Amino acid sequence: MKALASLALFSVLVVPTLARAQQSPAANNPVKDRPAETFNEIERGLYFLVQGGPSFLVNAPADTGPRPFSSGQAAHVEVGIDIGERLSLGVFVLGTANRAGSDYVGNSGGAASGDFSSIVPGVTMRAHLVGFADNQEVKRTFIYARAGAGFAMFSPKLLLPDSDILVFAGPGVEYYTRLRHFSVGLEVTGSYLISSGTVGFALMPNLKYAF
Template identity: 30%
Template sequence: MNKPLLTAVLALLPTAALSATPPEGVPLEVRRGFFTEADIGAFFTLGGENVYSNAQTYVQLGVGVDVTERFTLGVHFGLGASAANCFAGYAPGTQLCGRTENFTVALADVTVGYRAPLATRFYLVPKLAAGLSRLDPAPTGTRDPSLSTTVPNAGLGLGVEYATPLEHFTVGADVLARYLIGPNIPTFAVFPRVKYTF
């Protein structure tokens, strides 16, 4: 091998070495930004003549944004039901509820969450929620019992969140307690979460 060719090959070796992926790999960064999520879990109410309702399916969809590395802001739409629990009281001398014992609860809330790191890519997430709830049919009140009613709600939640190695996906689980203001009904939703960050 002649000297000019050997010099050219040796000159290119550092460039090739720098362009290669480091042996230890590239650390994964948690993606933050706009996100959407879909959740399916269980929903029930507390209080009333029966103390608690039967657990029913809960479905929630949400969109939001990671405002900072720690804070999230979202809008969530949830749908659950209260089954076999009377909030209007029994008719005198009977076990018949004065209104419906079964009603749908549709929720539209603004949520704020704070991610507290517990381990690498794993977080504890306390949340605040506030918004409107539509009860159909209305379980309390003096209006036509076949009509629905819309009332405000406020709540607190606690969850865990894990940013998976799949760059866009985060999984977790939440417990969310909301209080329906007016009919004075506490509600609880328990659900796993699947979140996709764009």
Template identity: 30%
Template sequence: MRKFLSFAALVLSSSALAATPPEGVEFKPRRGFFTETDIGVFFTLGGKNDYSNAQSYLQLGVGYDLTERISLGAHFGLGTSAANCFADYQEATGLCALSDNFTVAFGDLTAAYHVRLADRFTLTPKLAAGYTRLDPAPVEGEGDPGRAINALNAGVGIGIEYATMMDHFSVGADLLARYIIGPNIPTFAVFPRVKYTF
């Protein structure tokens, strides 16, 4: 029995030593289907007040890494423009003719390109385009002035991403600038990002 145990220990230890050690092996971040959650700040530029107050911003997304460098995604973002009038001020009251506080909801498709800076760090320039809903309308639209309006948006962004020691998780931060076409409203979102790759 003692000889058998010695032989088993020898075989098991040999197979363990034969495994490829992690040292010297090039690190490759996990790629494939992913989800992400982003919480940051949002503001608009332009209008009669030049810029809005910074407000909270929430974005949820899903996507897929087509290659080690290119990924596509779909994102839903929700922000608010506060105290920035995009209509005219009324002479009698001094108030904005339409709402100077409105919700901005984005439904966008995104494309990102991963530029490797180090083993776990990548720079991620990206493009975004999609659909926007402004509620209530900050500019003149069809029908009731208080109703929401819909428009298209297009934007560019830049971010960084770090593949953590936890295999599936990456963290990062993005700056995303989008232009709402029609109402002609530039928007900016700055947010940290948590990404889980399956």
């Protein structure tokens, strides 16, 4: 009887303990949902930008003869980096092609006349001044100001042999689309060629991709 009593007591004390020890790891470590992956509503950082549109020179560069109003086209390619939400710095190459009549002789002294083009490498800075939030409280629309400078080289060389320094500035509006890497914008730019005193302006739609 004493042995039976001892066996019963052993069963009461030990068996539940063994049962708890043999519970599956899944019971001790319940499966949790994988954390949801989140994305930035707007990507900022290294970017690539293209823009182009009509451009105009109020007084085409020339040392003799007429300095006519000249219309043309401009194309601009830029690589840069966003520094936070408000500031961007970049390097660019700008190409222009302008119309001019046969009476325009530029700096050639009459040896050449007519249309001309330019290539301008340079640096630029953009500052977002005011941002507007959408209905999800995400600032997608910004009014900005951009300024920059570049080294203008003209073609044909016989018509405009001397290079010049181009400075420019102007306002624009940029909208960050729901395709979070892309933004689109429209910019009005005023320009000035320092040596020749040439004044110009351009209307430039643009497309930007941020990595």
